[in-house]
Amino acid sequence: QVQLVESGGGLVQAGGSLRLSCAASGRTFTSYTMAWFRQAPGLAPGKEREFVARISWSGASTVYSDSVKGRFTISRDNAKNTVYLQMNSLKPDDTAVYYCAGTRVVTTAPALYDDWGQGTQVTVSS
Numbered sequence: 001q002v003q004l005v006e007s008g009g010g011l012v013q014a015g016g017s018l019r020l021s022c023a024a025s026g027r028t029f030t031s032y033t034m035a036w037f038r039q040a041p042g043l044a045p046g047k048e049r050e051f052v053a054r055i056s057w058s059g060a061s062t063v064y065s066d067s068v069k070g071r072f073t074i075s076r077d078n079a080k081n082t083v084y085l086q087m088n089s090l091k092p093d094d095t096a097v098y099y100c101a102g103t104r105v106v107t108t109a110p111a112l113y114d115d116w117g118q119g120t121q122v123t124v125s126s
Helices: none
Strands: 003-007 010-013 018-025 033-039 050-055 062-064 072-077 082-087 096-103 120-125
Touching: 003 096, 018 033, 018 096, 018 120, 033 072, 033 082, 050 072, 050 082, 062 072, 082 096
Parallel strands: 010 120
Antiparallel strands: 003 018, 018 082, 033 050, 033 096, 050 062, 072 082, 096 120
């Protein structure tokens, strides 16, 4: 099991940037696929969190949702047990609680992620 703690959220104007961090503890972090998901305000109960980006255990492979491709970059530093999400050209539609998550499989499905952080709020004003 991996414990995850996100940080770096905040309030930013449209067009601005933020960098989220996710600090992990646990010996299995380096073998985990890591991802960022987000949950917009007012999301209907039972609706899945939205996939944002995923990175393989080695960092060699990344996948992004169409809505963030070209604006967001996911990376990881296994020596520091940390995953990052660099968010540029932010839009009001990016407003959400952002969660990092880990899994032993290669997937974008939130239901298949075993470990989750508590989330960090990102608010983008117009």
